[in-house]
Amino acid sequence: MIGLIHGTLLEKQPPEILIDAGGVGYEIQLPMTSFYQLPDVGQVATVYTHFVVREDAQLLFGFADKAERSLFRELIKVNGVGPKLALTILSGMSAAQFIQCVSHEDVSGLVRLPGVGKKTAERLLVEMRDRLKALSEAGAGAPTWVDAEPTGDSSPTVVANDSKEEALSALVALGYKPQQASKMLNGIYQQGMTSETLIREALRSLG
Secondary structure (H helix, E strand, O other): OOOEEEEEEEEEEOOEEEEEEOOEEEEEEOOHHHHOOOOOOOOEEEEEEEEEEOOOOEEEEEEOOHHHHHHHHHHOOOOOOOHHHHHHHHHHOOHHHHHHHHHOOOHHHHHOOOOOOHHHHHHHHHHHHHHHHHHHHOOOOHHHOOOOOOOOOOOOOOOOOOHHHHHHHHHHHOOOOHHHHHHHHHOOOOOOOOHHHHHHHHHHHOO
């Protein structure tokens, strides 16, 4: 199991990054809540990882801290929730917001996320209630999670020739339909906005 990658951040193409650790480049997919916390390209980054082995691929998923990784690992245990959907859930809302949805049995808050229908949302509420309680009692759960949503313009930026196209690609990779993603971006786009800002504002508009 690859549990942590520490090295130089070579590329940031949300939701994926490339890290050089010991001369090996690791491609890692992150939820946007963790992506926002990355340093600039060229700087050293530390990412907690979850390694998924399939018949057709070997995938690395990354997180800013162990708590978010723990939540991801619990999410993929839920029937019908795979790594991609878990990544989408943690991109559309922070760990704290997800916990709030579960504690308030907020089905509507979950079904706004792509790939989460009413049945999946109800299943998440039922199964994650006990899982979150167990994590909390183990000292790795809700009390240590804070809303990592950045404020202002202090978040790291992605420099790209066309930030809107990059943001569109990221939203599609997270499970949004191209037409829906375009509509989300058109509603908030302003000249000079970085791709990270566009993605963050687009996801926030769903809330």
